[in-house]
Amino acid sequence: MGLEEKIPDSIILTSLDKMVNWAHKRSMWPLGFGLACCAIEMISTFGPHFDVARYGMEVMRPSPRQADLMIVAGRVSVKMAPVVKTLYEQMPNPKWVISMGACASCGGVFNNYALIQGVDRIIPVDIFIPGCPPRPEQLMNGIMTLFEKVEKESVKDDRPEWGRKLA
Amino acid sequence: MSNTAKTVTLNMGPQHPSTHGVLRVILELDGETVVKAEPVLGYLHTGIEKTMESKLYYKALPCTDRMDYLAPMSNNLGFSLAVEKLMEIDIPEKVQWVRVCLAELTRINSHLVWLGTHALDLGAMSMLLYAFRDRESIVEMYEACGGQRMMTTYIRIGGLAQDIPKDFEKGIRNIIKVINNGLNDYETLLTNNEIFINRTKGVGVLTAEEAISLSLSGPMLRGSGVKHDLRKANPYTGYENFDFEVPVGQNGDAYDRYTIRVEEIRQSLKIMQQAIDGMPEGPYRAHVPGIVLPPKEDVLYKMESMIFHFKLITEGFKTPVGSVYQGIESGKGEIGFFISGDGTNKPHRVRVRTPSFINLAALPKMCEGNMFSDVVCAIGSIDIVLGEVDR
Numbered sequence: 001m002g003l004e005e006k007i008p009d010s011i012i013l014t015s016l017d018k019m020v021n022w023a024h025k026r027s028m029w030p031l032g033f034g035l036a037c038c039a040i041e042m043i044s045t046f047g048p049h050f051d052v053a054r055y056g057m058e059v060m061r062p063s064p065r066q067a068d069l070m071i072v073a074g075r076v077s078v079k080m081a082p083v084v085k086t087l088y089e090q091m092p093n094p095k096w097v098i099s100m101g102a103c104a105s106c107g108g109v110f111n112n113y114a115l116i117q118g119v120d121r122i123i124p125v126d127i128f129i130p131g132c133p134p135r136p137e138q139l140m141n142g143i144m145t146l147f148e149k150v151e152k153e154s155v156k157d158d159r160p161e162w163g164r165k166l167a
Numbered sequence: 168m169s170n171t172a173k174t175v176t177l178n179m180g181p182q183h184p185s186t187h188g189v190l191r192v193i194l195e196l197d198g199e200t201v202v203k204a205e206p207v208l209g210y211l212h213t214g215i216e217k218t219m220e221s222k223l224y225y226k227a228l229p230c231t232d233r234m235d236y237l238a239p240m241s242n243n244l245g246f247s248l249a250v251e252k253l254m255e256i257d258i259p260e261k262v263q264w265v266r267v268c269l270a271e272l273t274r275i276n277s278h279l280v281w282l283g284t285h286a287l288d289l290g291a292m293s294m295l296l297y298a299f300r301d302r303e304s305i306v307e308m309y310e311a312c313g314g315q316r317m318m319t320t321y322i323r324i325g326g327l328a329q330d331i332p333k334d335f336e337k338g339i340r341n342i343i344k345v346i347n348n349g350l351n352d353y354e355t356l357l358t359n360n361e362i363f364i365n366r367t368k369g370v371g372v373l374t375a376e377e378a379i380s381l382s383l384s385g386p387m388l389r390g391s392g393v394k395h396d397l398r399k400a401n402p403y404t405g406y407e408n409f410d411f412e413v414p415v416g417q418n419g420d421a422y423d424r425y426t427i428r429v430e431e432i433r434q435s436l437k438i439m440q441q442a443i444d445g446m447p448e449g450p451y452r453a454h455v456p457g458i459v460l461p462p463k464e465d466v467l468y469k470m471e472s473m474i475f476h477f478k479l480i481t482e483g484f485k486t487p488v489g490s491v492y493q494g495i496e497s498g499k500g501e502i503g504f505f506i507s508g509d510g511t512n513k514p515h516r517v518r519v520r521t522p523s524f525i526n527l528a529a530l531p532k533m534c535e536g537n538m539f540s541d542v543v544c545a546i547g548s549i550d551i552v553l554g555e556v557d558r
Contacts, residue, residue: 032184036211036554037236037317039188040280044306047299062184077557080189080210083181109229114214133317 007156017154024068024094025056025147031067032060033087035074038101038133042073045136052140055147064090069146071139072125075103076116088123093162096150098142099125102132174202181210185288185543188553192530192546196539204534204542206527211557219517223483224250224324225460227514232318234521235555237280240273240309241497243322248403249493249504250324253486254458261449262326263405268339268442269312269322270404270495271435275346276305277498277550278428285425285547286357289366294356301349308338325459326452339443343436350432357425367421371533371545374419378529385500386427387526387549391419397496404495409438421548428550431498458484483512499523499550523555 007013034042045052046060061067064087076084088097099119102108105128107117119125126149129142180191189210195203215234219227231242244266251258283298306316311332313319321328332338357363373383378391388395396413398406414430416423453459460479461472486508494503500522509515526549533545 033182035189036213037233040236040317043295044299044303047303048296049300049303062182064182075211075213077210077212079212080181083189083210087182109233110213110215110218112214112218114212114217135316 009156013154013156020155021151021153024153025150028057028069028096028143028147029059029061029067030057030069030071031064031087031091032062033064033070033073035072035076035080036103038073038104041133041136042071042100042139045139050136050140052143055140055143057143064088065092067091068095069098070095070123071098071100072104072119072123073100073133075108075110076119076122077114078116081116081122084119085122094159095162096126096146097123098127098129098139098146100129100139100142101134102130105130108132173197179542180207185284186546187284187551190527190546190551190553190556192542194534194539194542199539201534201537201539201542204531206530208524208527209557211553213554213558215558216517216519220514223512224486224514225479225483227517228323229318229320231519232320233554234519234558235277235497235499235502235523235552236317237552238273238277238498239317239319240269240322241277241495241502243320244270244404245493245495245497245502245504247322247324248495249491249506250486252493253489253491253506253508254324254455254484256325256453256455256458258326258404258453259449259451260405260447262451262453264442264446265327265331265451266322266404267406267409268439268446270497271438271442272305272308272339272342274435274498275432276302278432279305279346281428281498281547281550282353282425285550286363288543288547289363291356291360291363294353297349297352297356301345304342304345308342311335311338323452323460325455326450329463330451336443336446339439343439346432346436350429354429358429364422366541366544367425367548369418370421370537370541371548372418372420373529373533377532378419381525381529381532383500383526383529384522385496385498385526385550386424386431387500387529389414390416390424390427392417397494397501401494403493409441411438421544424548424550485510485512486514494520497522499552499555500526502555519558521555521558523549523551523553524558527551527556 099105104119107115127142127146131138175196177194180186181189191207193205215230219230231246232239279298279302283295286294309319310316313321373391375391375393378388394415411434414427461475465472466476488510490507492505494501503520505518506514507516534542
């Protein structure tokens with residue numbers, strides 16, 4: 001909002017941080033966006049058996065404009081890379097990225113011409129989850145780890161990857 | 168767009184919730200009617216065929232899991248059968264029965280995910296939850312066999328990765344029960360559901376001639392009334408010993424494909440029941456030193472086995488010069504592996520005939536002249552997996 005810079009480092013800031021982070025954490029809406037195999041495990045995570053709705057994440061948004069968590073589930077090909085980057089840029093701030101699985105994190109077993117060897121080459125990634133594909137429990141653990149990370153954030157943080165540079 | 172233009176060009180995908188992955192379709196619309204539909208592929212091109220050419224045969228096998236990730240065991244089976252054909256390996260009887268059982272389990276897995284996502288596309292959200300509830304029992308069986316929920320690589324060249332788990336029989340019987348109960352739920356929800364019937368009857372119609380000329384396979388072909396199933400037409404891995412029906416449709420529309428797939432789940436359960444009832448005893452891997460990996464328990468205690476194991480893992484085996492094609496009936500249609508060996512330990516060329524890719528060619532024919540909202544239904548009824556389309 002542009003007000004963050006004017007808040008002094010005091011009890012007001014820490015209380016505000018606490019409230020904002022709680023709100024971010026408890027209403028994280030992931031982008032319904034699957035690329036390959038990991039997407040099926042992602043659906044399983046959102047499905048009846050594992051039910052990630054317990055953590056306030058039941059709404060998968062098909063539009064990037066309404067989402068604030070991008071789970072890159074699957075291999076990112078060279079042709080898909082500009083699309084992934086555009087989707088990330090279309091998401092409003094604040095936004096986070098989870099790179100799910102070996103292919104998205106480092107190319108996985110496919111070290112060849114066709115794949116981007118890690119999605120962090122095109123967009124900033126907060127959490128990497130290993131596995132091919134990761135189990136739903138692993139994805140949930142990744143989401144929990146992201147929550148811990150979100151808890152430590154401050155509204156005054158410099159996040160150049162969001163296009164926000166504080167003076 | 169100028170005011171004089173008669174049609175509107177609409178881009179669907181690659182990020183779209185009902186294209187089942189990263190398919191992109193460029194649609195030309197005249198009002199609500201589709202004039203032209205053109206699928207754009209390659210958003211998931213992984214170079215799997217090329218990667219397989221640079222690997223030893225054993226190490227190329229895990230790549231096949233990642234093509235059709237909803238039917239990993241079918242892909243393993245196709246590749247293993249092709250290599251076994253090239254190397255002329257005889258497979259023990261027990262392995263064949265286990266393979267049949269797992270291939271049918273995989274067909275159910277593939278059909279369940281299709282059923283859930285197709286119904287979700289047409290607005291029946293709860294169907295996805297029911298399908299994934301029952302699919303969970305299948306992936307748990309996969310995990311018991313191969314140690315992984317999806318990419319099992321359990322069916323290997325010359326046999327299986329390890330012996331079947333102790334509670335295999337109990338597990339399969341339990342799955343048969345779970346899916347049988349589940350089928351009642353699905354049919355109650357969909358078969359006589361007026362909305363579902365209105366959305367699928369008469370949508371995406373293909374005649375038998377069109378289906379044959381487009382070289383379709385699987386439920387797409389059988390939906391148009393052509394009774395062709397590789398399990399019957401060209402039996403492999405002992406399918407001739409099993410008694411099952413091949414369901415065919417009449418109208419060639421999306422509803423027929425739905426009924427066929429549900430019936431196929433039922434027939435798969437029947438085959439699994441027969442396989443588990445008559446499962447013979449025996450080794451879980453063929454004994455062909457120098458080509459098939461020796462059993463793990465021998466590797467730890469026998470010197471010859473350990474030498475063969477070491478040599479196979481580091482050098483692999485050399486194939487004769489020649490090429491081989493093996494097609495099998497996966498859940499989506501005929502998946503075929505063409506392998507050309509050049510006398511070295513790596514394949515010279517691997518070409519996969521994937522059913523999704525060839526079935527997708529029917530999309531323009533199914534959409535053109537029909538309403539815009541039926542495009543989603545048409546895409547869904549093909550049952551594509553983009554990992555397999557783009558490879």
